[in-house]
Amino acid sequence: MRQAKTLSAHPARRVSWMNRDRAIALLMITPSALAIAVFVYGFIGWTAYISMTDWRGLAMSTSFVGFDNYLTIFSTTRFQTNIRNLIVFTVFFLASCLVIGLLLAVLVDSRIRVEGFFRSVYIFPMALSFIVTGVVWQWLFAPGNWPNDPTGINLLFKQSGLGFLQAAWTTDTNVTPGWRIEGLRTRIGIPMAMIPVVVAAVWQMSGFVMAMYLAGLRGIPEEIKEAARVDGATEWQVFRSITLPMLQPITLSAVIILGHISLKIFDLIITMTGGAPGNNTEVPGLYMYEITFKANKFAEGAAVAMVMLVVVALLVVPYLIYNRRAEVER
């Protein structure tokens, strides 16, 4: 930094700040910068604008209505349910992925014999698309006419004498505990049909978290652990006080990556449940698609898109700021 300042402050150098290298670099960056400016930020701005118009129907309308569309969507039972589902999904998905991912990483890291094999086995689901995962798990979790004539997992349970484990899975219409709160049009609780969806998502993504933690575990110098052991720390104490704190940056990255997948989830849910039963597994992504392209309510669809953008930004922006600070410190 300081050096750069003195350079540019130098009168003889100021003229040639645009030297050959820089010109080429700028030339290389310009196309992608322009493309991103137009096709990403330009269209975010456009969506924000559309969300404040009264555009309904296929003919575009640009009369400004302020935040009316936001008020409209937030006052519907459906969108409130969507938000509830999104929170439930995100919390369960993140927590399960982190715990299972860490567990798998520790297991794989414990110098087992065919480590490479297990590593691949656990990461493999990530190679699939959510669409495939959704379709397969939808078959598995279809309950059939249980308990007597079940399908999928229920059938497996019945065949193996564990019939009492049969459940309604994706067709469970309960919301537990299903509190009603004054002013809210949806019931607060965990939609039980969401559990199988979380299971499928965790099945797919926990291997990825394992890979991240594994890299983190490998990055912890053995000497520190050794020193602790010499001082008489138990293995658990070593794990609690050395390994876990040193994995914190990994956890943060994992939360960001999984979090933005989770908040924008669409493909898994549309193939696995389509939002059913009722709207019990529907998330804003599905709602946005339906009111935009089926109901032709483009302005309201744009409002849902903006809400999703803000929610993801709430997660990502603090991380970017944190990262930037860390970089400056370095």
Next chain:
Amino acid sequence: MFTTKWLKLFGLFSILALVLAACGGAPATTQPTAAPAQPTTAPAPAGSGKLEIFSWWTNAGEADGLNAMFDIYKQQNPGVEIVNATVAGGAGTNAKTVLKTRLQGGQPPDSWQVHAGKELTAYVDAGQMMPLTQFFKEQGFDKVMPPKLLEQITYNGEIWSVPVNIHRSNVLWYNIKIFQENGLTPPKTVDDFFKVAEALQAKGIIPLAVGGKDRFETPHLFESVLLAVFGPEDYAKLFQPGADWSDPRVREAAEIAKRMLEYSNSDRSSLGWADAAQLVLDGKAAMTIMGDWAHGYFIGKGAKVGVDYGYAPAPGNEGVFMWLSDSFGLAKGAPNPEQAKAWLALCGSREGQDAFNPKKGSIPARTDADVSLYDEYLQYSIKAFGSEQLAPSVVHGAAAPEAYMTEYGNALNVFASDLDVDAVVEALKDAAKDLK
């Protein structure tokens, strides 16, 4: 060095020229339309050029039907190249998304598939379709299609699309063996239905198979219940702008639907309509209420009508034919309007409809079809279409605009899950503000 540079430049320009030419659309058809169009016969050949048809017909039967129509078109208009722009996906969900994007971008296909009736009003309101009332008169379609049908597809005083086929939505499909073994007859009224359902449940058979995965099954069931409770006249009024949904009969219909769902399989939301039909075929369930595409499904599974499965109007729907129709319209600013008109003439002609419908498993919208081309069920359906009262289907785009269909559909899907009569009555009242 120099030569390669120039070559590259030349190449670039030629590509640019090609792109521009492609954007410019098909060359204008300079030849004047020969002779005034003769009504009721095949229209004058559209000469040369291109024709782009947009549809979601990609499955076996329907794609065969479409191709059969293309073959006739090619004979009539040998110079025209047909561009078949299909996007797969049931009920056209994906296709409509693509179509809307193209229309927004000002790149319409010449003619696109759309459900006849209120579903196309969104395109009309946006000024994306051309009125065809005059065309109907020229071609004589107005004389061979039922007046009630023409009335129900008229919007803003004009007809906007040519119906190619008619499907019936309010059909009760039942497993004949189950009914025979238990000495039952298919229920004619709603009360009959509950008697039959009670008897079947006592035997451990699921009385009514209902799906839910495709998100239209319960809304579909409910429209036939509405029709049973309201009758065809009042039913049709329910979907007019400003309709009164606080009518106590709405609640009555919801109560009936609730009881029906209680007699159905509990895993509704994990089954598609075809899975529900399969339950009937497998003898696990006795009945299902579904459109007559279920007939195509049963045939595809090797079942025989009259032996394995039977058909009857949905309970309380006797004498009323709830219709839906696939149709083609004319795009405003169509790149090839002459070719498109020749296509629409074929779509509405007896020849075209009789080529398409036996393959698709639907009946013609014209009442003068060659009945011998159709199977037993379709012959029954043709007869019913010509003689019974007509009611438009709401779930399949005939009765109400898309914005309303979405709200109606969601209200009923939530109902399928929580069976909350108060909530669905409220939600339907709410949804009515999207009627226009």
